[in-house]
Amino acid sequence: MTAREAMPNAYVPGQGNLSEGDAALVARRERALGPAYRLFYETPLHLVRGEGVWLYDAAGEAYLDTYNNVASVGHCHPRVVAAMAGQAATFASHTRYLHEAVLDYSERLLATVPAALSHMMFTCTGSEANDLALRIAREHTGGTGIIVTENAYHGVTLAVSGFSPSLGPGVPLGEHVRTVPAPDPALGARTGAVFAAGVQAAIDDLTRHGIRPAVLIVDTIFSSDGVIPDPAGFLAPAAEAIRAAGGLFIADEVQPGFGRTGAGMWGFARHGVVPDMVSLGKPMGNGYPVAGLILRPEVVARFGAKGRYFNTFGGNAVAATTAAAVLDVIEDEGLIENARLTGAYLAEGLRTLATRFPALGPIRGAGLFVGADIVDGDAPDAALTHRVVNALRQARVLISATGASANTLKIRPPLVFARDHADIFLDRFETVLKALS
Incomplete structure (x- = not known):
């Protein structure tokens, strides 16, 4: 770790599996933007476009966005x-x-x-x-x-x-x-x-x-x-x-x-x-x-x-x-009703996963805003949460963590997020939990 104040799910300068081109971009950021900015993930993403619930990197890979409430009705609607x-x-x-x-x-x-x-x-x-x-x-x-x-x-x-x-x-x-x-x-x-x-x-x-x-x-x-x-x-x-x-x-x-x-x-x-x-x-x-x-x-x-x-x-x-x-x-597009129905479907899917994976603790949510705790027994597990977030990034799902103990997955996708997107998320999340168990 460097001396500067970190945040959950942050890139640490000098670490991460960066390509030569992305390492050059990081160096340009530090020269031009200074020390106060932070990047998400152990290995930062180089994104170039978005559509709906998907974001695409410079290599054309698609990432399911389950985090971004800025593009609330979908990227580039x-x-x-x-x-x-x-x-x-x-x-x-x-x-x-x-x-x-x-x-x-x-x-x-x-x-x-x-x-x-x-x-x-x-x-x-x-x-x-x-x-x-x-x-x-x-x-x-x-x-x-x-x-x-x-x-x-x-x-x-x-x-x-x-x-x-x-x-x-x-x-x-x-x-x-x-x-x-x-x-x-x-x-x-x-x-x-x-x-x-x-x-x-x-x-x-x-x-x-x-x-x-x-x-x-x-x-x-x-x-x-x-x-x-x-x-x-x-x-x-x-x-x-x-x-x-x-x-x-x-x-x-x-x-x-x-x-x-x-x-x-x-x-x-x-x-x-x-x-x-x-x-x-x-x-x-x-x-x-x-x-x-x-x-x-x-x-x-x-x-x-x-x-x-x-x-x-x-x-x-x-x-x-x-x-x-x-x-x-x-x-x-009926997005409030979609938030209600899809959010309930997503939360139920997470609760089902929680019955099989002890590290997945309490699930809380309202509509398309869901918090899922990562725990070790009854204790918050920030280290495992960090690993889950970065493993999901490798599985091309974007998410982050929140909470005083930095152990709550913050699931907050664009409001056009549908059941098929929830299924993709749940499937990839299950794979990550299996790998980390």
């Missing part, structure tokens, strides 16, 4: 590409001019959330969206205290990286940040009460240190904490606790949003809560950089009265048109 190119060839400018595209899209997206959430603001990335949410929350509440889960990830701006503990010890948390244990689904019906008690303890600690609470922000499927979707409804008591303390509840839907859970458009809906703000990102534009916030109007009123907001590229005509095409595909 022709309808999205056509909408993007068509608008770029017609008019591409910002929101300081009147234009229908951003309004049409905003009205359409707002129709998918509860009526209390009636304003839309645009950014380019989920990190920016969460940064903007924090600015608005501070203005509205007068507080600065932030509560997140112990292995949360919410972005990479200066402010947001300070409440993204999954970035590791090299990225310190702010003094105004408190972490709480992730929800424990093993508690069943008590999950919500125990999680809310942790949030209340964080509120009390902030208050004791003279810090007024501003927000509780959670990714509503707890992706970085190990994928924790159930029991549905457990978030409500925690949302009540932060509001009682004068703070706001922010649902980070960058990973679970846009139909991925198979239970409607938004992960928060499974919990019967209406957030104060909802942050959006990656899947919104199927790879085009468009993101934003949906929020209650009263939350942004003071912020909007005191200062203007502008983002040169956020909500521009191309972004809005591309994002609208993504909604078209989700609706016309």
Whole structure:
């Protein structure tokens, strides 16, 4: 290992079975991009194109993508590409001019959330969206205290990286940040009460240190904490606790949003809560950089009265048109229902494998977002997880790991992932488990 901070499933410079050409590309990256970037896998992939659920390397080999929620409706979806190119060839400018595209899209997206959430603001990335949410929350509440889960990830701006503990010890948390244990689904019906008690303890600690609470922000499927979707409804008591303390509840839907859970458009809906703000990102534009916030109007009123907001590229005509095409595909191709049905089929297949391979532990999921633990008895096994991830890469299946112990396989394919793709994944996964047993 080198001295620099590593991440799960990362290439270690100087190692891996690289071709001469790919080794030259790695050297060029290091010279041009510097030391902070990381590559996936012991032997990095040199990808050149994508289509649907498949990615292709420079030699023409096809890899099944079970990880990528950026291309949420499939890599290079022709309808999205056509909408993007068509608008770029017609008019591409910002929101300081009147234009229908951003309004049409905003009205359409707002129709998918509860009526209390009636304003839309645009950014380019989920990190920016969460940064903007924090600015608005501070203005509205007068507080600065932030509560997140112990292995949360919410972005990479200066402010947001300070409440993204999954970035590791090299990225310190702010003094105004408190972490709480992730929800424990093993508690069943008590999950919500125990999680809310942790949030209340964080509120009390902030208050004791003279810090007024501003927000509780959670990714509503707890992706970085190990994928924790159930029991549905457990978030409500925690949302009540932060509001009682004068703070706001922010649902980070960058990973679970846009139909991925198979239970409607938004992960928060499974919990019967209406957030104060909802942050959006990656899947919104199927790879085009468009993101934003949906929020209650009263939350942004003071912020909007005191200062203007502008983002040169956020909500521009191309972004809005591309994002609208993504909604078209989700609706016309029935992708939310596909996420529900295919996700259930995939999870059941994994549970069947778990009866035969002791290293495959608990399976948790909602729709096409599944977490599968790799264990040694009852203990997390990060070393074996690393081997599984890299063996699947050799079997031409792309996947990664997550969780505080880095032992949860994060299975999050494009929403066009179908049963035949699930069968391919399960077959190759079984082969890998046999080889590693």
